[in-house]
Amino acid sequence: MFRLSNNLIGILNVVTFLLSIPILWAGVWLSNKGVTECEKFLDKPVIILGVFLMVVSLAGLIGACCRVSWLLWVYLVVMFLLIVLLFCFTIFAFVVTNKGAGEVVSDKGYKEYRLGDYSNWLQKRVNGTKNWNKIRSCLVDSKVCTKFAEKYVSDAAEQFYSQHLSSVQSGCCKPSNDCQFTYVSPTNWTETNGVYTNPDCRTWDNDPKTLCFDCQSCKAGLLDQLKGDWKKVAIVNIVFLVVLIIVYSIGCCAFRNSRRDNAYRGKLGA
Known part of the structure; x- marks a missing residue:
């Protein structure tokens, strides 16, 4: 029986995939239409973010819906690394913005x-x-x-x-x-x-x-402006971290379910 965790991971990754499309489009648009140095400076990071979200969401979607264990494993590894990096960046942001005031x-x-x-x-x-x-x-x-x-x-x-x-x-x-x-x-x-x-x-x-x-x-x-912006970003990152940890936990359940389903089908085939 298809597990609830697999359905949740599938839905979450469909949403992420849909979000990656306008992000990728924005990066391509900036690359082709950008006039100022500011706009051109942003195009590559935006394109990389769009491609990253698209690939990861596809891996999670196919892994959860088609019960492909190795894709789910890759998805979970990437998610874990993302959680670690985001946690480190949040700590770093608070440290470097601790000093300075008007x-x-x-x-x-x-x-x-x-x-x-x-x-x-x-x-x-x-x-x-x-x-x-x-x-x-x-x-x-x-x-x-x-x-x-x-x-x-x-x-x-x-x-x-x-x-x-x-x-x-x-x-x-x-x-x-x-x-x-x-x-x-x-x-x-x-x-x-x-x-x-x-x-x-x-x-x-x-x-x-x-x-x-x-x-x-x-x-x-x-x-000083950057300091204020980074602190706001760090607070948003904390919320995002909590969401990522919840998604990661659901993904672990989906991975376990896929392995069990594959093992069960293997026994039936034997």
Whole structure:
């Protein structure tokens, strides 16, 4: 008699297979139609994820529905490795995002960000010229500072200073508070004479394509946003881990059932 666990594994893998189709299609679309560096950067991982989900779901589906024990065994091995990798990544995500936070500035609604406050591993990811050039290109293409300038263009200095800016807006779209530049508009500041202790003050430029995209504060602002995103992903991963463990347990039952069914059919054949 066909077991409930086999039916459940079959249904779950049909759903996974159907989900893999739009994921794979999205990867192929990005590969052919992607214009910006950001879009092209995502195409290969998305294609790999789509193919991986499709192959694994097919293995689980055929193994459970056709009672092919060796396919179910492969499916369970892959699932086990996925659980281990996801668990390790979740722990790693919590560890590398444990350090770093914005610095509250007196009489300002926004915070300032320092690269040295974040974990060494994260700092290395943005300090490399090759990596940062790609990230910088993404920031420019996303028009994060253009939208920022349009949103606050009518603000007087006092109004602007009271705004609650995102970490990327604060770090990349305006000069550091250390520079004491004179505010003209959100992305237009007049440089003042003086000795600057913060190297970002010399890096700032009013050119919309430059601004503070090469500043340490911009890298720190990005890391702060990344830190928040990774923590959210880690929480989702915990939920996903629980689901994977349940599916893996059901898969083990289906594997045991398939072996019993095959052994029973073998005895009948004999």
